[in-house]
Amino acid sequence: MTEFAIGLYGIGALFVLMILRMPVGMAMLAVGFFGTWMLNGFRSANALMMTEAFSHVSNYNLTVIPLFILMGNIASVAGFSRGLYEAAFAWVGRLPGGLASASVLGCAAFSAVSGSSVATAVTIGRVALPEMARFNYSKGLATGAVAAGGTLGFLIPPSTGFVIYAILTEQSIGQLFMSGILPGLLLTTLFILTVTVISLRNPEAGPRGAYVPFSEKMAAGLRAAPLLGVILVSIGGIYLGVFTPVEAAGIGAGLVLIMALITRKLSLHTFTKAMGDTVRTTAMLFLIIVGAAVLNPFLAMTQLPAMLGEAMTSAGFGPYGVLFLIVIAYLVLGMFMDGLAMLVVTVPIFYPIMMAMGFDPIWFGVVAVIMIEMGMITPPVGMNVFIVKGIAKDVPMTTIFKGVLPFWFAMAVSLLLIVIFPQIATFIPRAMF
Numbered sequence: 319m320t321e322f323a324i325g326l327y328g329i330g331a332l333f334v335l336m337i338l339r340m341p342v343g344m345a346m347l348a349v350g351f352f353g354t355w356m357l358n359g360f361r362s363a364n365a366l367m368m369t370e371a372f373s374h375v376s377n378y379n380l381t382v383i384p385l386f387i388l389m390g391n392i393a394s395v396a397g398f399s400r401g402l403y404e405a406a407f408a409w410v411g412r413l414p415g416g417l418a419s420a421s422v423l424g425c426a427a428f429s430a431v432s433g434s435s436v437a438t439a440v441t442i443g444r445v446a447l448p449e450m451a452r453f454n455y456s457k458g459l460a461t462g463a464v465a466a467g468g469t470l471g472f473l474i475p476p477s478t479g480f481v482i483y484a485i486l487t488e489q490s491i492g493q494l495f496m497s498g499i500l501p502g503l504l505l506t507t508l509f510i511l512t513v514t515v516i517s518l519r520n521p522e523a524g525p526r527g528a529y530v531p532f533s534e535k536m537a538a539g540l541r542a543a544p545l546l547g548v549i550l551v552s553i554g555g556i557y558l559g560v561f562t563p564v565e566a567a568g569i570g571a572g573l574v575l576i577m578a579l580i581t582r583k584l585s586l587h588t589f590t591k592a593m594g595d596t597v598r599t600t601a602m603l604f605l606i607i608v609g610a611a612v613l614n615p616f617l618a619m620t621q622l623p624a625m626l627g628e629a630m631t632s633a634g635f636g637p638y639g640v641l642f643l644i645v646i647a648y649l650v651l652g653m654f655m656d657g658l659a660m661l662v663v664t665v666p667i668f669y670p671i672m673m674a675m676g677f678d679p680i681w682f683g684v685v686a687v688i689m690i691e692m693g694m695i696t697p698p699v700g701m702n703v704f705i706v707k708g709i710a711k712d713v714p715m716t717t718i719f720k721g722v723l724p725f726w727f728a729m730a731v732s733l734l735l736i737v738i739f740p741q742i743a744t745f746i747p748r749a750m751f
Contacts, residue, residue, distance in 0.1 A: 321357060325620025328353040332613075332663065342659040343602070346609030353616040370611040375604055378564065379484070379491055384600040385567030386476040389548075389574045390432025390441075391592035396578040398545045399441045402427045405542035407449075407527065408535045410510070415517030415524025417453060418463040419510045421446040425467030426506040427542075429474040430549040431574070433481075434599070435657070435694055439468025439702050443709045456523035457713045459516055462721025464709075465702040466509055466728075469691040472657060474502035475553055476567065478603060479661060479690065483683045485607060486614070486665045490680075491563045492556050493747040497680045499553075500742050501688065501732065508728040516724060548573045557750055603658070610662040617666055627671040637675040641737070644668050645689060652693020656701055660690050684736060684743040692729045695722040 328349045335345035347367070354363035374380075393399060406423035413419050424442045432438055443464040450460035472479045475495035484491040517524030530538075552570035555561045561569065578584035617623055630640050647668075651660050665686065672682045694702045697719050706718055736742050 321620045322622060322625060324353060324356055325617060325622035328616065328620070329622070329663075336655070336659060341602075341605065342656060342662070343605030343607075343609035346606070346613040346662065350609065350612035350614070350616040354612075354619065357616070357619050366615055367612050370615065371608045374485065374607050374611040377485065380481070380604070380607070381564045382476065382491060382567045383478060383481055383603055384596055385564070385571045386433045386478075387437075387599050388592065388596045389567070389571040390428070390434060390437050391595050392571070392574045392578055392584065392589075393428070393431045393545060394437065394441045395588040395592045396574075396581070396583040398431075398542075398574075398577075398583075399424070399428050400445050401538075401542040402545065403442060403445045405538040408530045408538035411527030411530060413510075413514060413517075414521065414526055415455075415459065415463075415513040416527040417446065417450045417455060418459055418513040418517070418524050421450070421460075421463045422467040422470075422506060422509045422513065425464070426470050426474060426502065427546065427549070429471040429502070430476070430553065431545065431570075432471055433476040433478050435468050435471035435691070435702060436705055438471035439464060439705045440709070442467065443706055447706075447710050451710075453525060453527075454522075455525070456520070456721075457710070458717050458721030459513070459523050460721070461706045461710050461713050461718040462723075462725055463509070463513055465695050465700075465706045465718060465722050466725030468702045468705065469694045469729075470502060470506060472691050472694070473498050473505065473684075473687050475499065475556075476563070476570075477687065479657070479687045480683060482603070482607065482610075482658065482661055483665060483686065486610060486662065487669050487679060487683070489683065490747075493680050493750070494683050495553070495563060496557060496746040496750050497684050497743045498687070499746055501684050501736055504735065504742060505688075505729065505732045508732055509725055512724050512728045544577050545574070548577070557746070559750075606658055606662055610666070613662075614666045623667045623670055626667060627674055630671055631674055637677065638737075640671060640675055641677070641685075644671070645733075648686070648689035648693065649696070652690070652696045652699070654699050655693065656699070657690040657694050660693060661686065678740065678744055680747050681736075681740045681743045685733065688729060688733050688736070692726060692733075695719075695726055 332345055332349045351363050351367055354366050403424035407420035410416055410419045425438050429438050475498050480494040484494050548570055552566040556566050703718050
């Protein structure tokens with residue numbers, strides 16, 4: 319059996335293990351270990367697992383993951399997310415579909431704290447969905463806005479997706495964080511426009527909210543100001559070069575903890591819950607990183623990425639033709655794979671191809687993350703759809719998938735704009751560095 323054939327069987331085994339519900343990190347670890355054993359023997363596989371696992375887990379830059387996760391978890395259990403949502407509703411509530419637009423804005427703001435799409439969808443969904451139900455919003459619009467808005471957690475810094483992409487491709491975490499700002503704002507704007515269009519076509523789907531005096535808008539903004547200040551300090555500090563992403567994560571987590579203690583919104587029980595959730599999420603992400611660290615050398619040994627890249631470049635499609643094929647591949651994979659699994663499996667294969675085509679590595683990171691975001695609301699898997707279903711138990715899955723469809727097209731528009739105007743993703747990183 320050739321090395322290339324072993325690589326193909328390895329990828330097939332990886333998909334089978336994930337279909338059988340084996341954790342993504344363990345599936346990659348198993349395939350990488352046993353595949354290397356078949357190619358180079360047990361001692362080589364054992365040495366690879368020990369050295370790669372240690373070198374990746376001991377990477378100082380990965381400290382950013384637990385710290386930003388802790389910041390988001392403390393903000394969630396302390397109830398700061400409700401302040402973000404109320405401030406958003408006070409300012410945009412009078413728009414058609416104001417509550418749904420406020421949900422999107424709340425998701426965007428909380429994404430800058432949590433860095434997780436799942437955490438964003440759960441946290442804002444628990445606040446927003448009951449409110450939209452109380453005002454008789456269309457169930458499709460309400461759940462679609464929360465499911466789609468939650469995906470912003472994977473794009474707006476501090477995105478865990480960008481951290482893992484940076485580790486896999488040896489790119490700068492700071493540059494990747496900065497590259498997500500303008501695309502995140504663009505996608506947030508497109509989501510709000512989508513809500514507005516739906517509500518204008520069918521006013522009963524998203525009725526306008528009550529008039530809010532300017533003084534109340536300012537009061538709501540002031541209540542959300544401390545958490546928004548933490549976001550500006552942590553992300554702005556990275557941009558200005560005052561501190562590194564790891565230091566920004568530590569400062570952000572510390573400030574949120576101090577805020578929660580001062581306002582007496584953090585008890586021993588809620589703090590323990592936040593710490594437990596942080597440990598579990600961090601362990602899951604680190605297992606995925608270790609699995610990728612063992613799987614990727616195995617794939618390199620089989621020459622699978624190199625041969626696939628050579629085939630695509632020699633096919634005569636041109637750079638954008640190859641990019642189109644990769645976009646199609648992401649769309650297909652998004653139908654049955656989890657976002658993080660998609661990221662760690664595809665980046666080692668597609669990244670060298672994109673670099674050979676002359677594309678910017680930071681720009682491709684944004685494109686890959688947006689494609690994975692689309693997968694989060696694509697049937698039949700659609701991770702964020704299942705998260706929202708867990709909150710809105712009375713809403714059928716078909717209704718939620720229909721509700722997210724307009725937002726899926728909004729994502730496609732944002733992706734097209736970033737391909738046509740790559741400066742949307744690269745302007746801030748280039749200005750910063």
